[in-house]
Amino acid sequence: MKRDMHFMTKKIKFSRILIHLFLISYAITCLFPLLWMISTSLKSTSEVYTNKSLIPQSLNFENYIKAWTEGNFSIYFTNSVIYTISIVLGIVIVSTLAAYAFARLNFPFKNIIYYAFLMMMLIPIPGAFVPLYVLLVKLGIQNTRIGYILPMINSGLSVSIFILKEFFEQIPKELEESAVIDGCGKFQVYYKIMFPLALPAISTIVIFNALSAWNEYILAAVNFTDPNKMPVQQGLFIFQGQYFTRYELLMAATTITTLPIIMIYLSMQKYIVRSLTGAIKG
Amino acid sequence: MRRLLGKILGIVLVLTIVLVLSVSYGKETVKITIWHYLNDRDKLLKTLAAQYYLKTGVRVEFQLYSGDQMGAKIRAAAQARTLPDAWTGVGLKGDLSKLAQAGNILNLTPYIKDWVSRFPENIVAQVTFTKDDGFNVEPGTYGIPLDVNNMQFLYNKDLFKKAGLDPNKPPKTWNEFIEYGKKLKAAGILPFATGFGTWAGLTMIQPYEFAYLGEEKLNAARMGKITFKDAGYVKVLNLLVEMRDAGMFAPGTATMDLPTAEQMFANGQIAMIFDGSWAIGVFKMMNPNFKNYFVFFPPKDERASYQALIPGGIGAYFVVNKDSKYIKETIEFLKWLTDVPQQAKYAKESFNLPANKNTIDPRTLGPQIAEFVKGMDRVYSYLAPYKNPRTEEILIKGMQLIILGQKTPEDVVKEMDEANK
Amino acid sequence: MRKFIDKIENFIFVIPALAFFITFSIYPLFKTFQMSFYQWDGITKNMIFVGFKNYIDAFKDPIWLKSIKNGFILSFLALIFMNSIAFLLAILVNSGIKGAKFYRVIFYIPPILSGIVVGYIWKWIYDPNFGILNGLLDILNLSHFKRPWLSDVNTALISVSIASMWQGVGGSFILFLAGLQSIPEDLFEASRVDGATFWQQFFYITIPLMSRTLMIVSILTILGAMQLLTIVIPLTNGGPGFETEVPALRIYKEAFSSYKFGYATALSVLLGIMLFIISLIQIKLRKVD
Numbered sequence: 001m002k003r004d005m006h007f008m009t010k011k012i013k014f015s016r017i018l019i020h021l022f023l024i025s026y027a028i029t030c031l032f033p034l035l036w037m038i039s040t041s042l043k044s045t046s047e048v049y050t051n052k053s054l055i056p057q058s059l060n061f062e063n064y065i066k067a068w069t070e071g072n073f074s075i076y077f078t079n080s081v082i083y084t085i086s087i088v089l090g091i092v093i094v095s096t097l098a099a100y101a102f103a104r105l106n107f108p109f110k111n112i113i114y115y116a117f118l119m120m121m122l123i124p125i126p127g128a129f130v131p132l133y134v135l136l137v138k139l140g141i142q143n144t145r146i147g148y149i150l151p152m153i154n155s156g157l158s159v160s161i162f163i164l165k166e167f168f169e170q171i172p173k174e175l176e177e178s179a180v181i182d183g184c185g186k187f188q189v190y191y192k193i194m195f196p197l198a199l200p201a202i203s204t205i206v207i208f209n210a211l212s213a214w215n216e217y218i219l220a221a222v223n224f225t226d227p228n229k230m231p232v233q234q235g236l237f238i239f240q241g242q243y244f245t246r247y248e249l250l251m252a253a254t255t256i257t258t259l260p261i262i263m264i265y266l267s268m269q270k271y272i273v274r275s276l277t278g279a280i281k282g
Numbered sequence: 283m284r285r286l287l288g289k290i291l292g293i294v295l296v297l298t299i300v301l302v303l304s305v306s307y308g309k310e311t312v313k314i315t316i317w318h319y320l321n322d323r324d325k326l327l328k329t330l331a332a333q334y335y336l337k338t339g340v341r342v343e344f345q346l347y348s349g350d351q352m353g354a355k356i357r358a359a360a361q362a363r364t365l366p367d368a369w370t371g372v373g374l375k376g377d378l379s380k381l382a383q384a385g386n387i388l389n390l391t392p393y394i395k396d397w398v399s400r401f402p403e404n405i406v407a408q409v410t411f412t413k414d415d416g417f418n419v420e421p422g423t424y425g426i427p428l429d430v431n432n433m434q435f436l437y438n439k440d441l442f443k444k445a446g447l448d449p450n451k452p453p454k455t456w457n458e459f460i461e462y463g464k465k466l467k468a469a470g471i472l473p474f475a476t477g478f479g480t481w482a483g484l485t486m487i488q489p490y491e492f493a494y495l496g497e498e499k500l501n502a503a504r505m506g507k508i509t510f511k512d513a514g515y516v517k518v519l520n521l522l523v524e525m526r527d528a529g530m531f532a533p534g535t536a537t538m539d540l541p542t543a544e545q546m547f548a549n550g551q552i553a554m555i556f557d558g559s560w561a562i563g564v565f566k567m568m569n570p571n572f573k574n575y576f577v578f579f580p581p582k583d584e585r586a587s588y589q590a591l592i593p594g595g596i597g598a599y600f601v602v603n604k605d606s607k608y609i610k611e612t613i614e615f616l617k618w619l620t621d622v623p624q625q626a627k628y629a630k631e632s633f634n635l636p637a638n639k640n641t642i643d644p645r646t647l648g649p650q651i652a653e654f655v656k657g658m659d660r661v662y663s664y665l666a667p668y669k670n671p672r673t674e675e676i677l678i679k680g681m682q683l684i685i686l687g688q689k690t691p692e693d694v695v696k697e698m699d700e701a702n703k
Numbered sequence: 704m705r706k707f708i709d710k711i712e713n714f715i716f717v718i719p720a721l722a723f724f725i726t727f728s729i730y731p732l733f734k735t736f737q738m739s740f741y742q743w744d745g746i747t748k749n750m751i752f753v754g755f756k757n758y759i760d761a762f763k764d765p766i767w768l769k770s771i772k773n774g775f776i777l778s779f780l781a782l783i784f785m786n787s788i789a790f791l792l793a794i795l796v797n798s799g800i801k802g803a804k805f806y807r808v809i810f811y812i813p814p815i816l817s818g819i820v821v822g823y824i825w826k827w828i829y830d831p832n833f834g835i836l837n838g839l840l841d842i843l844n845l846s847h848f849k850r851p852w853l854s855d856v857n858t859a860l861i862s863v864s865i866a867s868m869w870q871g872v873g874g875s876f877i878l879f880l881a882g883l884q885s886i887p888e889d890l891f892e893a894s895r896v897d898g899a900t901f902w903q904q905f906f907y908i909t910i911p912l913m914s915r916t917l918m919i920v921s922i923l924t925i926l927g928a929m930q931l932l933t934i935v936i937p938l939t940n941g942g943p944g945f946e947t948e949v950p951a952l953r954i955y956k957e958a959f960s961s962y963k964f965g966y967a968t969a970l971s972v973l974l975g976i977m978l979f980i981i982s983l984i985q986i987k988l989r990k991v992d
Contacts, residue, residue: 532831534854
């Protein structure tokens with residue numbers, strides 16, 4: 001019996017090691033491009049093309065200064081932060097409200113409206129920016145920040161509503177019912193119970209939408225003619241010449257623009273934790 | 283009551299002054315907006331614009347967008363009629379003709395009659411529409427060229443030597459070209475690559491399209507008036523079969539892009555490449571130590587009966603908005619920009635050759651670029667549009683499969699004819 | 704009356720979303736639908752009404768059909784392999800293993816990376832002459848397996864699929880992780896007391912309670928695979944031949960290279976309807992369960 005136990009723990013230990021081996025090797029494939037990006041950002045122009053090694057021959061930290069100034073990032077960075085925060089905030093507020101209604105409340109044309117949102121997520125409109133831009137001009141908000149933020153909120157809504165609705169439906173109804181008995185209104189149920197309980201899902205929504213807002217550049221290019229309103233992605237183009245790409249500067253710039261996204265992810269992923277504790281039946 | 287009246291009068295007075303001031307202020311400063319995609323020359327263009335402002339008081343604002351952004355922006359702005367005064371044209375006649383038909387770009391002929399002689403004729407022809415050229419556009423010149431280029435073969439002299447070939451005698455005939463390829467291959471050297479994964483593959487066979495079919499038949503076939511089969515297009519694609527059978531294509535050439543091929547060439551990993559005059563600048567950036575290479579004109583194929591013409595010509599060019607408030611001022615600026623002093627400055631930073639022919643001083647050119655300059659006379663000036671633009675895609679993809687040995691030239695020509703019906 | 708007021712009240716929750724939808728989506732959607740019945744180059748004023756011709760042409764267009772087929776292959780591979788790996792990673796990271804926090808952060812790096820970096824890295828891995836993969840095969844004495852991965856008709860699509868799956872794992876991983884969090888811990892505890900094994904827990908608790916998440920992830924996976932574009936362009940641009948042609952690339956090329964804007968919109972409506980039906984089936988299937 002005792003030997004058996006010993007064997008068991010050994011087996012568990014062995015499988016633990018295997019699991020770690022698998023996780024670590026997968027982690028290496030994830031980290032490799034990141035290392036390449038940083039290593040390239042420290043090389044000299046010709047070294048990028050002649051030395052494939054991950055260890056640069058010399059460390060050219062000045063690439064970062066060059067990338068920052070040539071890419072005009074001091075202007076673009078503030079813009080992108082403003083855009084990303086407003087877009088994500090807008091999406092979270094509007095989509096949680098709608099998803100809660102689709103999941104729990106009854107109102108006329110509920111299904112039709114829901115499927116209309118779903119449809120919008122599924123049709124890839126080629127050159128959607130053309131009718132959209134015409135619309136912005138008609139509304140008189142082309143080349144304004146709001147004229148960029150509003151359509152960007154709209155473009156993130158459908159996927160977010162779809163994901164959140166399913167997560168809301170998964171939350172046990174008992175919680176709400178007891179809250180209603182305690183005299184909570186619908187809106188209170190929404191923000192006091194549903195919102196905190198759906199925090200893991202909302203965090204993923206934030207992560208997904210922040211990523212797409214931060215990386216967007218086509219609508220920005222179409223909408224803005226004022227260079228002072230452009231987002232960070234605009235700063236990357238200057239290094240991709242018609243005939244020649246300056247990878248060392250491009251990678252320095254990409255490293256700079258990737259950092260905030262990693263930070264958003266770091267700060268949001270910790271909310272992806274169990275929000276349902278206590279005696280609740282599934 | 284009187285106090286209120288006084289207030290209103292005061293406000294009206296202030297408003298009038300502001301209005302008058304702003305109108306007169308607006309009159310003084312002409313502001314021209316130009317969109318462009320010349321990323322690496324953005325700073326230079328802005329410097330030149332500042333210089334122009336000091337000289338004339340006309341403000342020119344250059345705005346940079348990436349290549350694919352430009353396409354999107356122009357389409358959207360064309361629909362909403364919010365295009366800038368001028369922009370760098372995207373694509374050549376096919377794209378240009380659409381904007382001209384839609385009335386978005388200006389026929390420049392009346393404005394640049396005295397100016398156009400500064401550019402080589404075959405270059406201007408690439409942005410000029412004529413009657414019955416298949417584009418259905420009011421005849422005239424629609425673009426002002428900024429720089430020019432052309433495409434030829436380049437070879438690595440050291441690798442030629444290593445294979446026992448004379449490094450100063452590049453192949454003159456197609457047979458020699460194939461022979462050289464075989465010898466390089468036998469010496470363990472990858473003989474050839476270019477960007478067959480993208481548009482660059484098409485350009486390599488273009489000289490032979492002209493050589494085998496002649497200008498007339500080639501254009502007739504493209505416009506769908508005769509079939510590619512009848513025009514003898516199979517023979518052109520057969521050249522790829524000959525190269526393939528000689529083992530000339532480096533592995534992966536079928537879907538390679540041009541920068542990858544350029545990187546291999548600059549690192550001495552392939553012996554020959556088909557590339558543009560800009561490649562000289564590219565190689566210098568990629569590997570400054572790589573200098574022992576030279577240029578050769580597409581080798582003459584004795585089986586073909588016409589003269590080979592090479593692709594190239596106009597690099598970047600400007601078009602002018604038909605609805606611009608400042609048509610005259612914009613064109614004045616573009617003339618100044620393409621004048622000798624400005625072109626000389628531009629040529630230093632550009633990978634391409636200046637469009638203004640008076641700018642090129644043959645004594646100051648390096649040997650390789652001088653060879654490319656010689657080629658400018660043999661650049662073709664006119665290529666008809668395909669009846670169905672998809673034919674070009676069928677051709678690119680078909681070439682890839684010929685290189686891989688998955689399709690025969692006959693198959694591809696048949697598919698092209700079906701698409702171009 | 705009470706009920707009516709209640710419903711109106713409920714409606715208020717969707718009004719903001721609806722306002723966005725009506726302002727910014729209806730017009731482009733309507734325009735797209737309308738354009739699909741026209742022959743139009745996207746620029747000039749020359750629009751010719753052609754009825755259902757664009758739709759009929761699509762069904763006879765071998766390249767479009769090939770791209771749809773490729774889209775299905777990519778979706779299938781992603782559904783099976785990408786999601787299994789993502790699910791496995793999520794369960795392992797969630798199992799209280801040491802270093803879970805570290806793994807959680809690392810596994811979402813690929814989706815964060817810029818497309819330029821991802822394209823460059825995978826091109827380098829697959830490079831026939833100096834690539835990592837062929838180099839690895841040399842080291843392992845498996846040189847006979849070496850090939851130009853991206854320009855070989857037999858391996859091009861699979862190679863593109865692997866690259867895209869590698870980038871997509873992170874997204875599914877996060878969703879699975881969020882899904883796992885909504886399973887109450889006491890369910891596991893109770894079953895442990897009852898003597899359930901890991902696999903019994905997995906099949907009787909995890910899978911059923913994750914059915915919604917599985918459905919979300921598979922719909923988003925198919926959506927992603929069918930609309931794959933950014934990684935295809937640098938790797939193969941649809942080649943060799945049309946071996947890696949995908950629907951989104953087709954729509955893009957028809958709209959912007961071939962000047963068949965009307966046709967391109969018809970293709971996107973068809974793709975949208977197809978995805979809608981597939982999603983609907985998945986939603987209904989889950990409910991039947």
